[in-house]
Amino acid sequence: xxxxxxxxxxxxxIGVYVCHCGINIAAxxxxxxxxxFARSLPYVTVAREYxxxxxxxxxxxxxxxxxxxxxxxxxxxxxxxxxHEATFRKATLAGGQNPFFFQxxxxxxxxxxxxxxxxxxxxxxxxxxAGAVMRVARHKPLEKTxxxxxxxxxxxxxxxxxxxxxxxxxxxxxxxxxxEKEPTIGGHMAKFxxxxxxLDCAACILTPKMSAVRSHxxxxxxxxxxxxxxxxxxxxxxxxxxxxxxxxxxELCVGCYECIExxxxxxxxxxxxxxxxxxxxxxxxxxxxxxxxxxxLIDPETCTEFRTGKCKKTCVDACERKAIDFQQKEEIKEIxxxxxxxxxxxxxxxxxxxxxxxxxKYPNVFTSLEIERLVNASGPTGGExxxxxxxxxxxxxxxxxxxxxxxxxxxxxxxxCCMASLKLAHLIKERTGAEVYxxxxxxxxxGKGYEEFYDKxxxxxxxxxxxxxxxxxxxxxxxxxxGKLVIRAEDTLIxxxxxxxxxMVVLAVGLEPSADADNIRRMFNISCSxxxxxxxxxxxxxxxxxxxxxxxxxxxxxGPKDIPDSVAQAGAAxxxxxxxxDKGFVELEPNTAFVQDEFCSGCCxxxxxxxxxxxSFSADNNRASVNGALCKGCGTCVAACPSGALQQNxxxxxxxxxxxxxxxxxx
Amino acid sequence: MSDIxxxxxxxxxxxxxxxxxxxxxxxxxxxxGTARMTYAPNARVVxxxxxxxxxxxxxxxxxxxGADGVLxxxxxxGDCHYQEGxxxxxxxxxxxxxxxxxxxxxxxxxxMEWIAASEGDRVQRVMNEMTEQLKKLGPxxxxxxxxxxxxxxxxESVAQAEGVKI
Numbered sequence: 088x089x090x091x092x093x094x095x096x097x098x099x100x101i102g103v104y105v106c107h108c109g110i111n112i113a114a115x116x117x118x119x120x121x122x123x124f125a126r127s128l129p130y131v132t133v134a135r136e137y138x139x140x141x142x143x144x145x146x147x148x149x150x151x152x153x154x155x156x157x158x159x160x161x162x163x164x165x166x167x168x169x170x171h172e173a174t175f176r177k178a179t180l181a182g183g184q185n186p187f188f189f190q191x192x193x194x195x196x197x198x199x200x201x202x203x204x205x206x207x208x209x210x211x212x213x214x215x216x217a218g219a220v221m222r223v224a225r226h227k228p229l230e231k232t233x234x235x236x237x238x239x240x241x242x243x244x245x246x247x248x249x250x251x252x253x254x255x256x257x258x259x260x261x262x263x264x265x266x267e268k269e270p271t272i273g274g275h276m277a278k279f280x281x282x283x284x285x286l287d288c289a290a291c292i293l294t295p296k297m298s299a300v301r302s303h304x305x306x307x308x309x310x311x312x313x314x315x316x317x318x319x320x321x322x323x324x325x326x327x328x329x330x331x332x333x334x335x336x337x338e339l340c341v342g343c344y345e346c347i348e349x350x351x352x353x354x355x356x357x358x359x360x361x362x363x364x365x366x367x368x369x370x371x372x373x374x375x376x377x378x379x380x381x382x383x384l385i386d387p388e389t390c391t392e393f394r395t396g397k398c399k400k401t402c403v404d405a406c407e408r409k410a411i412d413f414q415q416k417e418e419i420k421e422i423x424x425x426x427x428x429x430x431x432x433x434x435x436x437x438x439x440x441x442x443x444x445x446x447x448k449y450p451n452v453f454t455s456l457e458i459e460r461l462v463n464a465s466g467p468t469g470g471e472x473x474x475x476x477x478x479x480x481x482x483x484x485x486x487x488x489x490x491x492x493x494x495x496x497x498x499x500x501x502x503x504c505c506m507a508s509l510k511l512a513h514l515i516k517e518r519t520g521a522e523v524y525x526x527x528x529x530x531x532x533x534g535k536g537y538e539e540f541y542d543k544x545x546x547x548x549x550x551x552x553x554x555x556x557x558x559x560x561x562x563x564x565x566x567x568x569x570g571k572l573v574i575r576a577e578d579t580l581i582x583x584x585x586x587x588x589x590x591m592v593v594l595a596v597g598l599e600p601s602a603d604a605d606n607i608r609r610m611f612n613i614s615c616s617x618x619x620x621x622x623x624x625x626x627x628x629x630x631x632x633x634x635x636x637x638x639x640x641x642x643x644x645x646g647p648k649d650i651p652d653s654v655a656q657a658g659a660a661x662x663x664x665x666x667x668x669d670k671g672f673v674e675l676e677p678n679t680a681f682v683q684d685e686f687c688s689g690c691c692x693x694x695x696x697x698x699x700x701x702x703s704f705s706a707d708n709n710r711a712s713v714n715g716a717l718c719k720g721c722g723t724c725v726a727a728c729p730s731g732a733l734q735q736n737x738x739x740x741x742x743x744x745x746x747x748x749x750x751x752x753x754x
Numbered sequence: 755m756s757d758i759x760x761x762x763x764x765x766x767x768x769x770x771x772x773x774x775x776x777x778x779x780x781x782x783x784x785x786x787g788t789a790r791m792t793y794a795p796n797a798r799v800v801x802x803x804x805x806x807x808x809x810x811x812x813x814x815x816x817x818x819x820g821a822d823g824v825l826x827x828x829x830x831x832g833d834c835h836y837q838e839g840x841x842x843x844x845x846x847x848x849x850x851x852x853x854x855x856x857x858x859x860x861x862x863x864x865x866m867e868w869i870a871a872s873e874g875d876r877v878q879r880v881m882n883e884m885t886e887q888l889k890k891l892g893p894x895x896x897x898x899x900x901x902x903x904x905x906x907x908x909x910e911s912v913a914q915a916e917g918v919k920i
Contacts, residue, residue: 167784168801169776196787197799201878207767207795214798609832614778614871622871626788634777634835634871678803698837721836722807726846738802743812747771750798751819 099224102133102158103216104149106140106165108195115199115208121164124213128220128753133157141171146178153182160184160226162219164192164212170625185228187677187737192219213754221749225742231674232715236322237425238668241266243314243607246274247650248642248657249430250296255661257305261668264422265300266328267310268603271378272297274432278361278456280463280470282650283510284540290377290465297379310380315419317610320719321637322425322673332415333384335371339410342381346371349405351398357389359467362460366467371402371411376465385411426637426664429621430657431607433643436490436497436596443558444486444594449572450475452559452592455485455507462514472519472591480521480590484574485512486556487527491597499618501597503649505531508595509541512549515593524550524587526576534651552587554579559592598647611638620646631659636673639663678720678737680713686732687711693724693733768888770797770881771816772825775805777835778871779827785874793878794885797825804828806839810850813864822894823863825884827877830868840868856911862887863894 103125107113118136125134133152137145140163152158161184163175168191176186194212202208240256242249245267253265265272276282277297279289300306309330316327335346347369355367361374370390373383385393385402392398392413403411438446438454445452451474453461464470474480485508491501505527512523530551532541545551554576563569564586571588578585600619601607608615613633614622621644624632631639641657642648648656667673680701689709694702701717702724704710711733713724722735731740774780780801786793802808805828813824826847828840847866854864865884869876899907 167780167787169781169784193784193799196784198795200787200790201793202795203792204795211795211798218798218800612835612837614781614833616872617870634781696842698839719836721804721839722802723804723836723839723842726807726809727842735803735807738807740809740811743800743802743809744815746800747812747816748819750771750800751769751816751821 099130099160100132100158101128101130101160101162101220101223102135102149102152103128103131103162103164103220104140104145105134105136105194105216106145106163107136107138108165108199109138112165112195112199115202115205116194116212117205117209120209121194121212121216124754125162125216125220128217130160130224131220140165141174146174146181149175149178150182153179153184160188160223162190162192162216162223164194164216164219166195167191167193167197187229188223188226190219190223190226192216210754214750217753218746218749222742222746225739225745227736229677229736231677233672233674234322234716235672236668236670237324237423238262239264239422239424240426240428240664240668241314241324241326241422241424242428242430244274244430244432244642244644245269245272245300245308245310246430246432246642246653247276247293247296248432248653249274249428250293250300251654251657252428252430252641252661252664253306254296254299254303255658256664257303259665261305261665263306264328264424265306265308266312266314267308268313269374270311270333270382270384271374271380272300272308272310273377273379275456276650277375277377278463279459280466281510281514283506284534284536286510286513294377294379297377301379308380309420311384312420314607314610317427317612319423320675321635322667324424324427324637326422326424326427328420328422330418330420332417333382334387334411334413334415335383335385336410336412336415337380337382339408340382340406341408342373342378342383344373344383345405345407346383346402346411347373349401351391351401357386362467363454363457365457365460383410426639426667427611428639428641428657428660428664429607429611429613429644430641430660431604431644432601433598433647434601436501436599438489438594438596440496441489444489444556445559445572445592446594449559449561449592451480451572451590452594455504455511455593455595458511458515458593462511462518470518472515474591478590479519480515481519482522482524482571482587482589483515483519483591483593484524484526484559484572484587484589485593485595486559486574487525487595488555489594489596490599492528497597497599497618499647500531502531502647504595504597506534506537506540506649508593509544511593513544513547516547516549521590522550524552524574524589526552526554526556526574528553528555534649552576552578552585563588598643601644604644611635613638616646620644631656631663637667676720678735679715679718680720680722680725680733680735681715682711682713683732683734684708684710686730688730688732690729692727692729696724696727698723766889766893768796768822768885768893769820770823770825770884770888771821772797772799772827773802773805773808773812774799774827775829775835775840776801776803778829778833779805779867779869779877781871782827782869782873783877785872786877789874791874791878793881796885796888797881804834804836804839805843806834806836808843808846810846810853813850817859817863817894818896822891823865823884823888825880826864826866827869828866830870833870852914853911856907858897859894860891862891
């Protein structure tokens with residue numbers, strides 16, 4: 088931005104521009120009346136209306152009035168400042184005036200879209216215009232400060248979204264820190280056998296990307312690690328990462344499995360997290376054969392050495408490279424990054440929350456994720472779909488929308504379960520030849536090749552029953568229900584209640600925000616939706632950025648997403664990060680606090696209030712002073728200053744007082 | 755001032771000044787707009803970056819300028835964009851409430867709400883509720899006070915505040 092101009096002298100001359108926004112505003116607010124009203128306000132020399140002020144000709148109106156010397160301050164009454172403040176500041180600057188001689192009145196989101204009565208809407212719009220006019224009359228020219236951007240990027244979460252974003256950024260030559268809390272990257276996708284609708288093998292398309300991450304010279308991969316602290320601001324974040332001890336040296340271990348073979352536990356007997364408890368592992372283990380990094384780790388909860396200190400430590404002897412280190416301690420890494428991408432994923436809905444479906448009660452009721460492991464060739468059964476007793480199912484019922492589209496659990500649609508269920512139906516039928524019944528509310532197959540996949544399933548002879556399942560039980564009525572699980576549902580297409588006896592029930596569980604989503608978003612200072620999904624800056628126009636500059640979102644942490652959508656969003660997030668880094672600097676909003684020395688009494692009330700330690704006290708002159716680079720512009724200190732010595736740019740006491748007078752005194 | 759606001763024919767439309775923080779409540783109000791949630795048009799929103807910026811003077815000033823009520827909106831505890839500004843607001847607000855009571859201003863005229871950026875429906879509900887409450891209370895009439903009364907009130911307040919910690 089070029090040096091801001093200040094062409095004001097004496098009495099302010101304010102131009103008020105009231106936007107129709109097509110009919111978005113004009114249908115509820117009498118725009119002509121507002122313009123007339125604006126003309127009656129103090130300092131207003133020009134008042135105009137226009138269909139779309141944000142359009143080029145609309146902005147030109149403002150610029151021309153400034154150039155003609157008719158006005159030196161601008162009020163635009165249109166949409167929210169969160170939408171177009173930047174646009175109109177630029178227009179003000181392009182007209183030749185300091186961009187901060189501008190104020191917006193939000194008469195769309197806060198008036199026309201939320202008010203029923205036209206007269207009341209017009210009245211409210213007038214009040215907001217008056218507030219903006221009175222306020223802008225007290226505005227001062229300000230300058231944005233530029234700070235350099237650190238070119239390194241932090242990506243939190245090593246699922247497919249995090250992996251894709253990391254590779255994109257690293258390929259451009261920038262350095263990436265990829266932090267994953269699990270011992271391996273890969274996320275949920277690593278657990279899948281095939282992906283819909285193409286039936287690509289998930290491992291075949293994912294593992295090359297995982298190895299690329301591992302070998303990329305620009306990616307520092309910290310698995311089994313969590314971000315513990317985030318400070319700083321866009322372009323200059325300071326992040327602490329806690330690296331949990333694996334008790335195996337990552338540099339030395341080559342993933343040869345010798346230690347695991349020689350562990351004093353001859354048989355694996357502890358729940359295998361990667362296989363969701365469907366198999367067992369030893370205290371020293373590698374999550375799965377393609378784990379990245381391919382490094383063993385020891386679970387201190389189950390390891391005899393950690394529990395008793397009296398283990399023979401056969402693993403240590405087995406390791407030729409001497410990689411095992413029982414003394415390994417947690418490590419805190421401190422890094423500086425310019426941009427952050429959150430790709431922290433999701434968790435599946437806990438099926439025990441719907442007891443009538445019998446999960447946890449009947450052994451042959453599985454979640455869809457468990458079936459993903461069972462159909463996976465590298466899973467606990469080598470790809471065989473087996474009942475708990477080892478038998479082969481002859482009939483399988485898949486219940487859609489478990490925990491989704493239900494006011495008792497989650498109201499939203501989890502988006503991918505329809506397609507995932509169709510995929511599992513295909514795979515189960517292919518592997519076992521069983522009759523497969525899908526119980527659905529609606530089939531949502533909106534995606535490239537998705538409807539075609541649904542068609543294919545219909546032709547394959549998979550059964551579809553439209554109706555929400557009432558219950559799954561082992562209570563039998565007829566001989567052929569004996570020993571089976573009976574799914575009871577109303578078939579809404581034929582209007583009868585049906586009882587379908589099956590050997591196996593699959594619950595297509597929905598997606599929920601990951602268990603630590605709340606901690607993560609607090610640490611990174613971003614908002615979430617009612618359900619806990621991370622909130623994007625704008626649902627349509629900024630679906631990847633957040634309200635915290637420099638932090639963007641990728642994948643299912645923002646809402647349920649399948650693999651193609653997660654990858655697409657990860658690419659977008661990478662582009663956002665690269666755009667920020669490549670620019671090389673950020674301009675900071677000049678709404679910082681400042682001390683008026685002549686009024687400061689040196690009481691230090693402000694010093695302790697600042698969460699960013701931006702205020703310091705100098706004993707030499709008995710005055711406080713604000714470090715503009717550290718101040719983030721909340722204004723808490725300003726409100727607390729007993730002598731009014733502290734003020735906040737763009738939010739001075741005077742400006743706020745005038746806005747209050749404005750909104751109250753003219754209508 | 756408009757006739758609509760202070761007519762005595764039972765159609766009293768209260769006027770509310772709402773101070774909303776930029777990151778949570780202002781955004782929630784925008785969301786209410788995007789979702790076309792219609793609500794009472796009685797509040798005029800003044801945007802601040804953080805509810806922590808709210809000097810109690812702003813609330814007093816709004817009442818003096820003719821507001822029948824003041825609404826303060828900030829991020830939920832723990833969610834402040836500036837870490838803890840809303841806690842500071844909460845403390846000031848608690849003190850201010852006592853002062854307002856001493857001034858004879860009814861409790862329900864000044865309200866504080868934590869509204870997250872995703873809670874557009876809550877903006878709608880709070881706006882409607884508060885408008886209804888103020889309609890029941892009627893217009894705020896601030897009586898002119900003599901300097902002696904102020905001195906007396908201040909002494910009373912000081913006596914009341916003795917030993918109180920917030």
